Amino acid sequence: MIHIAVVGLGNISGKHLHGLLLFPERCKIVALCDIYPEKAESAKEKYGLKEARVFDDHIKMLSSELKIDLVHICTPPSTHAEIAINAMNAGVNVLVEKPMAPGLKECDEMLEAEKRNGVVLSCISQNRFRNPVWRLKKLVDSGLAGKILAAHADSLWYRGHCYYDLWWRGTWEKEGGGPTLNHAVHQIDILNWIKGELPEEVTSLLANVAHDNSEVEDLSFSAFKYADGTAAEVTASVVHHGEGQSIVLQCEKARIAAPWSIVADVTQDNGFPVPGGNAVLEKELNEYYDKIEPLVYEEHDGEIDDVLTALEKGTRPLISGEDGKRTVELITAMYKAGFEKRTVMMPITPEDGYYTANGLMRHAPHFYEKNASIENFSYTNIIPTGDMGRSK
Structure with missing residues (x-):
């Protein structure tokens, strides 16, 4: 026990x-x-x-x-x-x-x-323990869709203005950042897990477009380049109505995604796609996906x-502590790139000015000043944790 x-x-x-x-x-x-x-x-x-x-x-x-x-x-x-x-x-x-x-x-x-x-x-x-994500990872590892060429991760949430009224939210000191750190952390972990490596180059744009009671960003766009030449992009937001979280992988032979979807194109002689695509491969990939043993607990x-x-x-x-650190390292590079408005190289070493939380705070812009707060919200409200697709 x-x-x-x-x-x-x-x-x-x-x-x-x-x-x-x-x-x-x-x-x-x-x-x-x-x-x-x-x-x-x-x-x-x-x-x-x-x-x-x-x-x-x-x-x-x-x-x-x-x-x-x-x-x-x-x-x-x-x-x-x-x-x-x-x-x-x-x-x-x-x-x-x-x-x-x-x-x-x-x-x-x-x-x-x-x-x-x-x-x-x-x-x-x-989110690694959601069946659509679990099965996507298994499908990537099978090699049936070919090498990943580009990845697209959306961490799109809606949080009202009062979300940042809570005393510790919306501050670099207590929360550590906005949705880049606290929401997109899930999609970034999944990218690291599926790709199996961190990128070499990181570029980011940060903004606060809707929460003037918060020091931190409420929206960011980031792009990564890996050693093998492949690329990825991440959008992190708490201003998106309707919300929506997804991982889309553009592979050599097909586009596969969580929530589950698939499109497999094949080229004509002139380079344009054949109408109807590669139905045979789509069927094979769908069958492989459906045969993956589902998780009992999600x-x-x-x-x-x-x-x-x-x-x-x-x-x-x-999921180890090393996995947790890798995710924080990539997010740190995203912040460094956004703060300095330039492409930065990884890894982030102990000699880097962003290696410590205090170092990051020293560089962090205050989009707004947080001048008032409340101690606690009512805990009777529904707390959504996102939707990466229904269990299947």
């Missing part, structure tokens, strides 16, 4: 609590911790966690006599590294919400703590199942 503590009982914690409660024979929630203990008490009552102890400080929790095997960190990004490192120094495994940390130095310190203490560090990237549920399995079997989870 794996004993679980959840630190941070804001909106996203519900996804963690729901997922953990799917596996009562494998894990038990023994502690809930929040600087606002009434939020922890509310979650305790809502989820029927009668035996869970409530703490208002994670140090108190870790210093108690309570047996804790795994800590889920669901706090604002600026606190991830401190809580994770303290937990790992106490010999506790960690599953931390995205982004892993606002800065690469913090990511490296977290990885060092994992290694030093012989524990497991994993980072949430639940999104947070799927990642929690994976982490529990890793701890039970002494293996590594699908």
